[in-house]
Amino acid sequence: xxxxxxxxxxxxxxxxxxxxxxxxxxxxxxxxxxxxxxxxxxxxxxxxxxxxxxxxxxxxxxxxxxxxxxxxxxxxxxxxxxxxxxxxxxxxxxxxxxxxxxxxxxxxxxxxxxxxxxxxxxxxxxxxxxxxxxxxxxxxxxxxxxxxxxxxxxxxxxxxxxxxxxxxxxxxxxxxxxxxxxxxxxxxxxxxxxxxxxxxxxxxxxxxxxxxxxxxxxxxxxxxx
Amino acid sequence: xxxxxxxxxxxxxxxxxxxxxxxxxxxxxxxxxxxxxxxxxxxxxxxxxxxxxxxxxxxxxxxxxxxxxxxxxxxxxxxxxxxxxxxxxxxxxxxxxxxxxxxxxxxxxxxxxxxxxxxxxxxxxxxxxxxxxxxxxxxxxxxxxxxxxxxxxxxxxxxxxxxxxxxxxxxxxxxxxxxxxxxxxxxxxxxxxxxxxxxxxxxxxxxxxxxxxxxxxxxxxxxxxxxxxxxxxxxxxxxxxxxxxxxxxxxxxxxxxxxxxxxxxxxxxxxxxxxxxxxxxxxxxxxxxxxxxxxxxx
Numbered sequence: 001x002x003x004x005x006x007x008x009x010x011x012x013x014x015x016x017x018x019x020x021x022x023x024x025x026x027x028x029x030x031x032x033x034x035x036x037x038x039x040x041x042x043x044x045x046x047x048x049x050x051x052x053x054x055x056x057x058x059x060x061x062x063x064x065x066x067x068x069x070x071x072x073x074x075x076x077x078x079x080x081x082x083x084x085x086x087x088x089x090x091x092x093x094x095x096x097x098x099x100x101x102x103x104x105x106x107x108x109x110x111x112x113x114x115x116x117x118x119x120x121x122x123x124x125x126x127x128x129x130x131x132x133x134x135x136x137x138x139x140x141x142x143x144x145x146x147x148x149x150x151x152x153x154x155x156x157x158x159x160x161x162x163x164x165x166x167x168x169x170x171x172x173x174x175x176x177x178x179x180x181x182x183x184x185x186x187x188x189x190x191x192x193x194x195x196x197x198x199x200x201x202x203x204x205x206x207x208x209x210x211x212x213x214x215x216x217x218x219x220x221x222x223x224x225x
Numbered sequence: 226x227x228x229x230x231x232x233x234x235x236x237x238x239x240x241x242x243x244x245x246x247x248x249x250x251x252x253x254x255x256x257x258x259x260x261x262x263x264x265x266x267x268x269x270x271x272x273x274x275x276x277x278x279x280x281x282x283x284x285x286x287x288x289x290x291x292x293x294x295x296x297x298x299x300x301x302x303x304x305x306x307x308x309x310x311x312x313x314x315x316x317x318x319x320x321x322x323x324x325x326x327x328x329x330x331x332x333x334x335x336x337x338x339x340x341x342x343x344x345x346x347x348x349x350x351x352x353x354x355x356x357x358x359x360x361x362x363x364x365x366x367x368x369x370x371x372x373x374x375x376x377x378x379x380x381x382x383x384x385x386x387x388x389x390x391x392x393x394x395x396x397x398x399x400x401x402x403x404x405x406x407x408x409x410x411x412x413x414x415x416x417x418x419x420x421x422x423x424x425x426x427x428x429x430x431x432x433x434x435x436x437x438x439x440x441x442x443x444x445x446x447x448x449x450x451x452x453x454x455x456x457x458x459x460x461x462x463x464x465x466x467x468x469x470x471x472x473x474x475x476x477x478x479x480x481x482x483x484x485x486x487x488x489x490x491x492x493x494x495x496x497x498x499x500x501x502x503x504x505x506x507x508x509x510x511x512x513x514x515x516x517x518x519x520x521x522x523x
Contacts, residue, residue, distance in 0.1 A: 049433075071438075072437070072438065075432075075435040075436060077435070078432070078433065078434065078435035079434070080435075081435075082434075089426065089429065089433070091430065092426075102427075102434075103430070103434040105230055106230075106430075106431045106434060107437075150434070151434075
């Protein structure tokens with residue numbers, strides 16, 4: 001589903017965020033990216049949905065070399081990739097329902113699809129009773145659920161999660177991980193960057209460890225270390 | 226779906242940014258009003274110049290005590306001058322009637338004229354072969370040298386003054402109009418930039434979930450175009466009002482002779498309207514397009 005071939009990324013000021021990284025992630029896998037801050041985890045995620053482009057090497061997503069995608073096709077790539085973040089990135093002026101519906105509306109989905117899918121996904125994340133609330137009226141864990149609903153409502157092939165539990169307490173984090181696990185079981189490939197040792201250790205999934213932009217460990221059913 | 230989304234977002238942007246939107250619209254309106262008026266008046270002045278071009282006259286007024294010999298000498302001079310096209314003699318009675326007609330509404334002047342019918346002197350009216358100013362001047366000099374001639378007036382001078390003044394005014398209006406048009410462009414640029422800043426989170430989410438670039442851009446483009454269009458509409462109102470005013474003035478007998486020529490035809494008004502509206506759209510689209518290409522990385 002996702003292949004990195006000797007990928008390097010150099011930011012302005014000669015900061016090499018990623019150096020010759022190679023990895024292949026199969027369809028339906030659940031992968032943790034671990035490593036200290038600045039080790040290149042977020043860069044890998046940003047390269048997958050082409051928020052950034054690689055300076056060296058090639059990246060394939062769903063069989064396509066994404067560097068060769070013309071810019072007008074990038075949005076169509078992103079429709080297959082859901083994203084969630086540490087800070088949720090919810091729109092504060094919109095209700096829970098509107099936040100999720102927004103993701104479908106702006107890619108031109110017809111109204112009846114929006115009306116059918118939004119309540120279903122809110123039920124999946126357990127927020128059907130909070131559909132009319134504003135994000136600020138929800139707890140952190142609930143806000144993250146809304147953002148997961150928004151990322152998943154279009155049934156993407158891939159879900160990218162950049163430290164989704166970074167702002168949450170351990171108990172709430174477990175709930176979020178259960179949800180991501182459920183989404184993974186539907187066949188969605190999940191790639192999650194995290195610092196959360198206990199989550200990685202309990203989940204027992206594939207772990208890719210980065211340090212100074214290099215992959216130093218790639219282990220099936222791994223732990224944080 | 227798409228249509229109401231775009232309409233709603235455009236309306237929201239305009240409302241959210243109401244002060245800047247109004248500033249942009251007003252500037253577009255004032256600049257295009259100046260621009261359109263200049264265009265309209267220019268067409269009027271062209272009409273006037275064209276009209277006077279074939280009616281140009283040199284008038285030689287005669288001294289009240291002119292002798293028959295002097296008069297004959299003048300006639301010979303005129304008849305022998307190859308530059309003179311048509312010419313005729315206007316006697317005291319005809320001059321008097323003409324003056325009475327010209328001052329139809331001026332009671333004081335009429336009373337004066339009636340009291341002394343000889344007030345307006347006899348004159349020769351000459352139409353030169355060409356409207357060359359130099360030829361007309363030399364003709365004037367020649368006539369002035371004749372002993373029986375009191376004064377020579379040359380209509381070109383007054384036309385030149387009128388046309389000169391109006392050209393100066395037009396140029397000034399055009400410069401101010403263009404300056405304001407640039408200001409309008411920058412205001413729209415900034416209004417769109419502010420709108421994008423206010424919606425930066427939404428834009429970020431839209432990009433993440435795979436909204437197309439056009440889908441993100443269209444509401445901002447429309448916002449700029451609406452500002453340009455509304456401004457142009459207001460400017461058009463001002464131009465039409467000016468046109469009405471000139472047409473009314475032309476119907477008033479007091480100014481008829483002066484104003485009639487300045488009135489633009491309805492075709493010219495339609496042309497002006499089209500130019501104003503198109504310019505409004507162009508300014509709006511250019512301002513928002515500029516903002517999008519500079520501040521919206523997709």
